[in-house]
Each structure stands twice: as C-alpha cells, then as structure tokens.
Amino acid sequence: MTKWMPLGCAVAVLCGHAALAQAQSAAAVTSAPAPAPAAGTAAQGNRLVMADNESFLLPLDDRKNVQPSYPPNLLAQQLPPRTVCLRVGIDEKGAVIVVAKAPASEFCVMDAEPEFLAASETAARTWKFDPALRCVFRNAEDKKRAHASCDGGKSIPEAVTLVYRIRFEQVDGQPKVHVIGG
Template identity: 45%
Template sequence: MKRSARVLIWGLAMLSGGCATQSLVDDVALSGQVGVRDITGLVPLAARMELADHESFLMPLDDHDNAMPVYPESLLARRLPPQALCLRVSIGVDGAVMASAPIDEGAPACPDIHAIDAAFFHAAQTVVSGWRFDPALRCVFPTVAAKEHVEASCSGGEEVPVPVSLAYRFVFEQRDGHGSVRIGK
C-alpha cells in the first residue's frame, strides 16, 4: 500500500478513535501472539520535536512483516500473572530500529522495570531490533497556506526523514498453560 494511503488510513483512525496516542494495532488481532499499544503520549514534552508553522510531521509506519515477540517458554512453569513492559524504540532516518531500551519513568502504564523478569525484555527487544518502518517525516512546506491544503501527506512539501523514538507497551500473559501476549491497556 502506498505511504500516502497508509498515512490517510492511520490519520482517519486517529481521528475516529478520539485519542491521538492510540495505535491502530489496538483494533487488530495479531495472531494471538502479541499486542502493542503506542504510548508515545507519555514521552515528556521536552523530548518532543517542535515544528514550525509551515511544517507537519508524519509518524513512522511499521512494516506489515514485522515479527512479534512471543512469551518466553522458560517462564511458563512459573505461572506468572500478566507482565506489562514498556520499551522506547529508536527509529533511524532509514526506518531501521537503532536501539530499544526499557522505560522506567514511573508512568502508570509502565511498571517498574525491576519487577519484570529480564526474559520478557529480552524477548521484546530481540524482536524489536529487527523491525522496519517507513521513516518518520518532517514535511516542510513553502508556506503555511500550502501546508493547510494538504491532509496527512507531504504532497507539495519537502519530505525530510527524521529519527524518532516511540514508546510501546507489551503485555505478556498465560492462559491455560500457554503463553500469549495481548494488546496492552
């Protein structure tokens, strides 16, 4: 699917969902293996990009072939309650994941990283390291008026790929002795 069509679909979903930080993934079953919730809204304002009036921003788009983490087999016998963890994923200008790191900022959606078994972080980070994205774009338009005539694309503006960090929340759980990962709330 073309980027402009994917961006338009993403934008419409954001508007209809009523929450700018809600991920499309929340509405899609992912083979019962993993769920991901975009928690970018928890990133402090000081760490966010500022745009000029004649600029807009397009989020990176994940590749549909990105693999999803699975529940670590070595932890099944422990019958643990659901384990939520948050990762900050840094995406380069080429759309490749440059790094990922646990988030431990005391946010309600992000549990204390010391309370989570490291195997869960390893499972998530290993898979995330291979993710690919269409890169995030800073769209630079010649004027504010030119920007206002465009919806959810860089049409008529210069596309400048930019590195970004996104925050994701993964929830690992067991059901009937089988590991699964669901969409985190």
Template identity: 70%
Template structure:
C-alpha cells in the same frame, strides 16, 4: 513548545493520539536542530507550515515470543515498555527499557524484557517524515501527507508497550499503545 507529534499537528496546538500503529504517541527528535526541530528537552517543535507523519511499521515486524520456561508458572499479565530509536532510513538504532511510569510499571521478569528487545531489534519501518510546506494553506490541503511540500526523513524515538499474558494456558503477546 513541547508537543506530541501525530498526523496533522501544528506548532500552536498539542495534538492527541489517533490511529498510531502499535506505538505510544511520544516521538522525540533525534537529529540536529533545524529551524523547526528540537527544543531543550529534545522534542520536535513544528512551525505553523509543518506537519509530522509517524513512521510506518513493516507488516512483517514480529511480536516477541512468550518465554516457554515461564509458561508453567501461570504468571499474571506482565507489561514491558521499550524505547525504540528509528533513524532517517527507518532502521532501528536503539532499543532500551523505557522509564518506569503509570503506563510502564516495574517488575516484569528479565526474560520478558529480553524477548521484547530481541524482537524490536529486528523491526523495520518507513521513516517518520517532517513535512515542510510553503505556507499553512498548502499544509491544510495536504491532509495527512507531504503532498505539495518537502518530505524530510526524521529520526524518532517511540515507546512501545508489550503485554505478555496467558489465556486458557496459551501464551499471548500484544503490542499496545500507551
């Protein structure tokens, strides 16, 4: 079953988004399939005795800078979406433009994309974890952790949205979820 991966998800229930730092809630498995790992569309599927913990971003991860030469144009807000691949050690391995969608419109100036890519390539994370428990009761006791189970670092891809805007002539860049 294709599913969203957030804290406390089970294989039987598609989970919603709650409290995920900066990232849109789509995370896809990037490693080789394991008994619970990836389905045909490369999204992780968890067994009933497994849970997933999103990667934690480093507080020092810098936001992109608003391109200075575009400030005088007083452009309306622009959205740039990136797919960011994070490996089992928490390092960024891939940064690429995310597909166009309702939440990720087309048309931002290339300078905004370049600024977003430059910042994202410097980011660091504590890796995502697939938590494997002996049974579902152990999983339920863990409450958003791998306590009592085995922590398996997991490579993931996340979608980040960057909103570039000017407020009272001052540049602002917000990293927002989907």
C-alpha cells in the same frame, strides 16, 4: 506497511531535541544529539516547535515485523499479565539503531521478569520501518489540504525514538502478546 496505533505510553521523539507526537502524557526520551532545527522550526527545551507550515508523520512499521514470543519456560508458572516498555530508536532510513528498556512511568509499570524484557528486545532489534517524516509546506493552507500526508510539501526523513508497551499474558492457558505504541 501498517502503523501500530499509539496508545498508552507511546511517545515519538526527534533524536536529541524534540518530542513531536504524544498519544497521551508520558515522559519524553532523547537519543544522540541531532543537527540544529531547520528554518521555520525551533527547539524549545526538549520539544520541537513546528512552524505553521510543518507537520510530522510517525514511522510506519513493516507488516513483517514479528511480535515478541512469550518465553516458553514461564508458561507453566501461569503468571498474571506482565508489561515491558522499550525505547526503540529509528534512524532517518527506518532502521532500528537502539533498543533499550524504557523508564517506568504511570503508563508503564515495570513488573516483568527478565525473560520478558529479553524476548521484547530480541524482537524489536529485527523491526524495520518507513522513516518518520517532517513535512514542510509552502504555507499553512497547503498543510491543511495534505491532511495527514506530505502531499504537496517536502518530506524530510527524521530519526525518532518510540516507546512501545508490550503486554504478555495467558488467556485460557494460551500465551498472548500485545504490542502497543509507536
């Protein structure tokens, strides 16, 4: 499995109570209420504050996940690039449970025809992931030694919502689709 690198409007949010990872400034989104934070973590408004001995790993997408297709009926129109932003809710098992249009933001201007949104939603509903993980270590030193992994700590799968920016464009008359985020 490979992780799509977060760029632009990527946001990860623990369902119901926390934004854990932000690639750049973007509005946090939430889903269904989540259980109370574990010992050592604290919910603070709409953010989860991790303890010194905790870290968070974003979910990894399956290499077989398909990108949206450029709608064939729009090819002849030779449209300028269009962008769609989606909120994709992923449960603690890595299954997609929610796909919805994300609100417009400075990182995601919503300028796309409905066909682009439909193609994006259709593809996203088929995606699969390794779940996001909250890693809990005995102490902060163990966390540092793990270096972007849960090695030596306890892995706790977490439900998250990710925002993906999907850019549709034509290059030399050929459709190109770029999925950014996660």
